[in-house]
Amino acid sequence: MKRSIFLTICSLFISLFSFGQTSTEQFETESHGSPSFTDNGVIFNVISHVGTFDIQANYPGTGWNGTSVDNRYIDNSNDAASPPSFSIKTTSNLFKVNRFWMYLSALNLDLSVSGTLTITGKLSGITKFTQTKTTGFTTSLGSTNGYTLIDMTNLNGQNYSNIIIDELRITLGGNFRYAGLDAFTWVKDTGIVLATNEAAASQKGMRIYPNPTSGPFSITTENNVQAKIYSQDGKLLKNLEMKKGANQTDISELPNGVYILKTSSGSSKIIKK
Known part of the structure; x- marks a missing residue:
């Protein structure tokens, strides 16, 4: 499976x-x-x-x-x-x-x-x-x-x-x-639950797909940004460098679970779980 x-x-x-x-x-x-x-x-x-x-x-x-x-x-x-x-x-x-x-x-x-x-x-x-x-x-x-x-x-x-x-x-x-x-x-923190409405597609010019994923996925963004993937207990697992446009990455090395991807864009923050 x-x-x-x-x-x-x-x-x-x-x-x-x-x-x-x-x-x-x-x-x-x-x-x-x-x-x-x-x-x-x-x-x-x-x-x-x-x-x-x-x-x-x-x-x-x-x-x-x-x-x-x-x-x-x-x-x-x-x-x-x-x-x-x-x-x-x-x-x-x-x-x-x-x-x-x-x-x-x-x-x-x-x-x-x-x-x-x-x-x-x-x-x-x-x-x-x-x-x-x-x-x-x-x-x-x-x-x-x-x-x-x-x-x-x-x-x-x-x-x-x-x-x-x-x-x-x-x-x-x-x-x-x-x-x-x-x-x-x-x-x-050993778990994070988001209390606002969640969206599976995009926000502020960013999109990730497929979601869920078996490991590989794509991120499209309007700007060059840095991203970090965290576990639910807040541990930093991976750093990503993303350029404007489509970016391919893979997290197959991580076990089954829910992860948080954070990026900073100016004074705003996008958090994907």
Whole structure:
């Protein structure tokens, strides 16, 4: 029997429901100075935009796992570059952010200074949300060891915990010059269901056929574009370079299943499953 691999197409504005796995990275098994960490089988890169951010393990008892002090977290140490900014990003999986804890202070760790925290979620470089928190920061060590809970289910009155991204960017403002991030709680997607109307033919000048396919298929497009094929759990499986017109490709090496083909065209995104 021929294998059947099915792809469908939907619009940019989609609602994604996931049968996800919630995980909390406490960084306790990560290496000091590392610019990446691994949690629930997913590798995240810590990308420094302004200042140098990596895993901090030199000061035991200065982290916060959500219920008690711990020893490791992400921070920018004594880097004076301003305004501090970094991202947590993965290129092989999609994820959602539930909550995390942050120590926000002056370089001398003074929590009483005033500042802002801008949180941005991106997917393939496109901003999916951005919010700036200006109040509600912890101003003393108190019961949370100086950390402020950043709850993505209620950030400035909005719920961003259900938005699928591949990059979470953190930017400090005002007098905040030091940032420590701990207890990063996120959701790994194990399935994606499209909630908008699906079409099997074409959209925005692109068409794939046959669909379903036993492996080989064609893609026609109006422009030169790059495409990526993902599994339903968000793992990158294949990169495609497509030129204007008809393109032939093959995914016979993949097992039976449903796959997602993504392309970017300007500021829009076409997702085919």
